[in-house]
Amino acid sequence: MNARNLIFIFFTMFCMQVKAQISPLPWKPEQMIVPASLVAVIKSDAPQKPLIINVGPSGLIKGAINIGPAREEANAESLKKLLAKEKKYKEIIVYCGCCPYKNCPNIRPAYTLLSAMGFTNFKLLDLPQNLKADWIDRGYPMSK
Numbered sequence: 583m584n585a586r587n588l589i590f591i592f593f594t595m596f597c598m599q600v601k602a603q604i605s606p607l608p609w610k611p612e613q614m615i616v617p618a619s620l621v622a623v624i625k626s627d628a629p630q631k632p633l634i635i636n637v638g639p640s641g642l643i644k645g646a647i648n649i650g651p652a653r654e655e656a657n658a659e660s661l662k663k664l665l666a667k668e669k670k671y672k673e674i675i676v677y678c679g680c681c682p683y684k685n686c687p688n689i690r691p692a693y694t695l696l697s698a699m700g701f702t703n704f705k706l707l708d709l710p711q712n713l714k715a716d717w718i719d720r721g722y723p724m725s726k
Contacts, residue, residue, distance in 0.1 A: 607684060609693055615675060615705040621722050633668065637661065637692040638678030640713040644723035652678070652688040652695075661692060665699055674704035679713025 623632060624644055634645050637652035647664065650657040668674070674696065678688040689706060696704045709716040718724065 608690065608697075609706055613705055614708040616708050617717055617720065617722060620675060620707060624723055630673075632673035632675045634675045634677070635661070635664070635692070636678070637676055638680045638686070638688045638713075640679035641718060642725040643677065643707075643713075643717065644725050646677075646725065651680075652691040658691055658695065661695060662699070665696065665701065668701075670700050671703050672701070674701060675707055676704060677707035677709060677713070679707075679709050679717065681712055683709055 620634075620643075624634075631645060634643055634647065636642055636646045636648045637650070637657070639651055642648050649661045649664065652658050652661060665674075676689070676692050676696070678686050678692075680686060680688065683689050683706065693706065
């Protein structure tokens with residue numbers, strides 16, 4: 583076996599090890615809502631609106647409740663108290679917006695809590711980059 587083959591084998595094994603250490607996203611694509619869809623809901627005249635919850639440090643979307651970063655224990659407890667008042671089938675939209683959601687330290691704890699509490703109708707706002715790029719810069723509604 584020559585040096586090139588050995589390098590290739592070690593590189594391949596390294597890449598496989600790195601990929602194995604990356605945890606998969608716990609949510610499914612159908613548990614995501616794109617910003618334009620949420621904007622349509624916010625702007626609609628529908629009498630029942632979803633509960634929109636900000637679990638991060640970013641700005642407040644119009645109609646959202648600010649919990650603060652869900653990775654912090656006190657904020658996670660506030661989220662739990664808020665959710666305890668809701669029916670398990672309540673439509674809930676959760677967002678953070680501090681960074682790409684796949685790396686977000688706040689979305690996972692919120693998702694885990696909603697799942698553990700038995701909520702069946704919640705979605706995560708799909709902000710692939712962050713709140714500024716995926717919401718604010720598009721002129722979508724923010725609280726004043």
